[in-house]
Amino acid sequence: MLAKRIIPCLDVAKGRVVKGVKYVDHTDAGDPVEQAAEYDRQGADELVFLDITASVEHRPIMLDIVSRVAETIFIPFTVGGGIRSINDIRQVLIAGADKVSIMTAGVLTPDLVNQAAGRFGSQCIVVAIDAKRVPRADRDDDYLGPAPDAQIEWRVWTHGGHEPADVDAIEWATEVVQRGAGELLVTSMDADGARAGYDIELLRRISEAVSVPVIASGGAGNVEHMREALVEGEADAVLAASIFHFRSYRVAEIKQQLDQRGVTVRL
Secondary structure (H helix, E strand, O other): OOOEEEEEEEEEEOOEEEEEEOOEEEEEOOOHHHHHHHHHHHOOOOEEEEEOOOOOOOOOOOHHHHHHHHHHOOOOEEEEOOOOOHHHHHHHHHOOOOEEEEOHHHHHOOHHHHHHHHHHOHHHEEEEEEEEEOOOOOOOOOOOOOOOOOOOOEEEEEOOOOEEEEEEHHHHHHHHHHHOOOEEEEEEOOOOOOOOOOOHHHHHHHHHHOOOOEEEEOOOOOHHHHHHHHHOOOOOEEEEOHHHHOOOOOHHHHHHHHHHOOOOEOO
C-alpha cells in the first residue's frame, strides 16, 4: 500500500500566511518562507502554497515568494492561485514549483487542463476543486460524515471561493481527470477552517469516481479527522493549515498517531 501523505498548506494573502473560516475572517499566521522551512524540518511529505487572492484580484501570482520558498525547502512543492495560462504555469515551474494547481481558469477554460497536461505532463498538473453543498431543508448539513445513501449535490465555486459556478463537483472531478489532471485537491467549503472534520462523503464519492490521487482539504481539527479522511473518505493525502500554523500539532506527531491507528505513512 502506498503511504498516505501529510501536507501543510500555506494560504497566502498580501505576502503573509493567513487562515480563515469558510473562506472569510482571515487571521495572520506568519511569514510563508519561515513557515515552509518549519514544515520541511517537521517532516511534511509535501507543501502546498496557494495565493488565495490572485484570482479575485485579477493579478499574477507572487513569484518572488514562490522562489524564496522553493529555495528553502527540499520536499515536493505545489503552487496555485492566479494560474490562467500555459505561460503562467511555465513561470511557476521555473520559480521552483514541482506541481501547479489550477482552479478558476480550469472551470472558465477547461482546455487549459488538456494543454497543461500535454505540455508539462499530468504528474505536475493538480486541479483544485472548491466544493460546497447545495442545501436541502430535509438534510442536516452540519453532519459531514459518511452518508452513502444520502442525496447530496456539491457545486464548484471559483475565484477563491467567492463565485459559484453551475458545475457539479463530482462530474467536474471526473472530467478534469479525463482531460489529463494527475491529482485533485478537493476542499469542502462547508468544512473549511471549522476544525470539525472533513466532508467525508464528498471525498469518498470523488475518490471512487477517479483514478488519480485525491488530496483532502478543509476541516482538519485533530488526528482522528485525518484518519477518517484517509480511510472512510479514501483520500490519498490530507492537507491542513490551522492545526499546523497555530501549533496544535507537529507533522511528526500526526504521523506517529496515524501509524498507531493503522494508517500507512512515511515516518
